[in-house]
Amino acid sequence: MMTGEPVYSLETLFEQLGMSGKSADIENFILENRLDDATKLHEADIWTPQQAAFLQKGLENDASWAEVIDELNLRLHD
Numbered sequence: 029m030m031t032g033e034p035v036y037s038l039e040t041l042f043e044q045l046g047m048s049g050k051s052a053d054i055e056n057f058i059l060e061n062r063l064d065d066a067t068k069l070h071e072a073d074i075w076t077p078q079q080a081a082f083l084q085k086g087l088e089n090d091a092s093w094a095e096v097i098d099e100l101n102l103r104l105h106d
Contacts, residue, residue, distance in 0.1 A: 034092055037096060038096060038100060038103075039051065039054065040096070041096045041097065041100060042057075044082070044093070045075075045079045045082065058104055062104060062106070063104045064105075069104065070084035070087070072104075
């Protein structure tokens with residue numbers, strides 16, 4: 029059943045953030061930018077102010093991006 033909501037992936041999220049959406053590049057980014065438990069995703073110093081605002085708003089507004097932003101958050105905090 030189609031809901032009309034777009035389906036986003038880590039690849040499309042990274043592209044939206046102005047970064048490479050290639051799987052290998054995403055994996056390298058995650059490996060090189062692990063976050064400690066005290067650091068909120070959007071507060072990490074790995075983002076530009078625009079990227080951080082997009083991530084924060086995506087989660088706060090439970091936007092269509094929220095699920096994939098949550099996935100990124102989990103992967104960076106693993």
